Amino acid sequence: MGINSMLNNITLSEWNEDITNNLMPNIVILAVHIALGTIGNVLVILVYAFQMRGASEERYFIPILAFFDMIAVIYVGGYYIFQSCNQTIFSNNILCKTLVFFAGNTTYNSVFILFIIAIQRYMKVCRPRKQPMTISVKRTALFLALLMSLICALPLPFVFGTVPFHNIDFGIYGMRCGRLKDGHPLVRTVYSVVAGLFVFVIVTSLIVIYGRIIGTVFRRLQVNKKDLRSNEKRSETTDRGENNPVVDGFKGIEMVSITDKTIKHSTALQTRTNLTGHNIESAATKQRRTTNRRLTYKLTVMFLIITTVFLLSYIPKVVLLFLEGINEDFWETLSASQRPGVTFLYHIFILHNIVNPIVYAFFDIEFRQDAALVFKRLFIKPCICSSEIQL
Template sequence: MTMFYSCEINGKLFEPGSSYQTLTTKMENSSYLSDKLEKWNSELARGLTPNNVILSLYILTGLLGNSTVILIYRFKMRGNKEERYFIPFLATADLCGSLVCASFGIALNMMQAEFNNMHLCKAWWFFAAFTTFTSGFFLVIIAVQRYLKVCRPLAKQMTLKWKRFALSLSLLVAFIHAVPMVHFYGSVPFPNEEEGIVGLRCSRLKTTNETGSLIFGGALVLITVACIVTLICLYSKIGYTILAHFKFSKIDCKPDTSSEVEKTSKIDHSQVKIPSSNGPLSDTDDGTYSVETYNTELSESLPPQKFIKPTGKTLTTNTKRERKVNPYKSNAKRRKERLNLRVVHKFTLMFMLITIIFLICYIPKVIIMLLEARNSKFWEEFSDSARAGVLFVYRMYIINNITNPIIYAFLDEQFAKEIRSLFKHCK
């Protein structure tokens, strides 16, 4: 007696009596489509091999560079904590950003048409957005701090409490902006009309509310543009102030041949009370000076001069409001003030360069985000080679996370010194 059993293949139930030939045909078609999809995905991944090599270099460079920055600035360097306070936090955000974003890019390249794990896709988009927003918000905080220190030295500065509050607020705001990524991104259909197959890629969901998706995309672009404009405005004012100070310093360095200077030069030096300069000057361990005197030195562009008459009484006379170097200020004190200003300006220029690289790397990403928000089939319309080029430009923002250690090495002499010392110990 012949017995028939029902069976389930690929989610479809075949009852007793079904044609064996029909069942075999369906199994062959399913296997055929799966093979075609796998072959198509392999071709897409092969075309993105150069992109994967670059992303792997991003991971390696970001890991080594930012780890070294955290190690040296946090545990090795002791001097000038005021100027270097934000550097370890920015390096931590850059480290996480380079690892998460670059590894996410490699995963997307390898699974262009076979990204079937919806939850992994959503989690990766969340962490990529969180690390990216954190790094950008940290740069805004640093720009505000440099603006207060350089442009408004007499105003209230950022205390340690406010610095910690600003960092915590940045993390919170970055988290709030990254959470919606879980709702608007996931595995979406990726059709190949020529081959008659449909894959899955990790991208913006098309099944969600289109209006809400556009509002969210517009909000992200608006926030990014606001950060960029804020950075440009703040550092433009900072750069103008620094250039004006350098111009003023050159004027001060010129010899004064006015009659007043000639008169004062005729005064008996034994009757002039010159401030003592025997005390120690260095406030730090790295050969630079503390920047705490930066506020007072700008408010006292020309301190009063003191003359002693033969009777022993001291006469104080205010100088003109013209900004001239006080000839009776000790050379040591003037040297200390110049070093203070040089430290402030050097670190400001360093952060300014970091911000310029940030803007160069993020502006192309913002443009592509705008185009992607307007066109739901943005990525599908490119050829395979064109898509590889656009993906490279889109992920250029990761360069921002890996170049900062190089900038520190060139512009922070103490950091470069510690790097050389570390290499000597490793040999």
């Protein structure tokens, strides 16, 4: 039953129940997000904790990002479910400020870790000759990321709190947790400007960094294609015996004496053996470099997709925050049919905390194989043991 069909003596709890029922699809979606995000990120943590302990340094931030994604999806999803169930009866101002602070903090953690990963990818791909990030540098960068997340979340309690929520149709007032309407104008203005600059700097930096990375990868792929063509031509020339030092070493052997012929033949064989060993070593080194390069490019594409999903999922949130800032009564003016759709867009940024394990599984073959082993250890072995006990 909608609000417009209710009696004029509607109570606050009835109004809240009506809005909660209206947002029930959003609550179900949030619950699904929490379940998927928790299962996926816990799987990533288990795989890296028990199966990929000796993973390459390029994967250093993956389990760390999974941990903070898990915390974010559980906390932020739970907070929004609680808020959806208390749209008009959220009267505890301190609780509101505390919940908003930790929601912002957990969200910023993932954002800054993605920024560190972008810098690491840039150094790995665009500056391969320079010394890569050491463990101490990575730990310092992670500490700074968590510190910056904390600093960025500190202003939130001064901007958000419990605010009056007006039912225009029946003239009843409730309280909801949202952006303050009557706070200090200077604080609100400074926060809006700083938040806007923060989003602009992060988004622009990520676009520029990955733009440079994509350009570098594209140029190297073009160079590799040219080198491959040159090697194919050189191989064809070698097969015909042209400009081949081993073949040239055997030319004219028939024109010398038997003794000289034997000596030169042995020398040529030694030369050929040395050349063959050198070629095998060069081929192995080249194969190793090619494998490492492919891993670097694959992980770079993987992190690029993760960052792209992050940017796309945050665009609706940023737009709604802007509309909420310029229109103090933004949420009050929404109709019953508009509220679920707008709320869904407001919560959609949680997706970037969920899709990361899916991207890992799609791009990283080693992760898929190790995840299958973890599943076997967790589910198959206990079943076998129980069946043996029964026998």
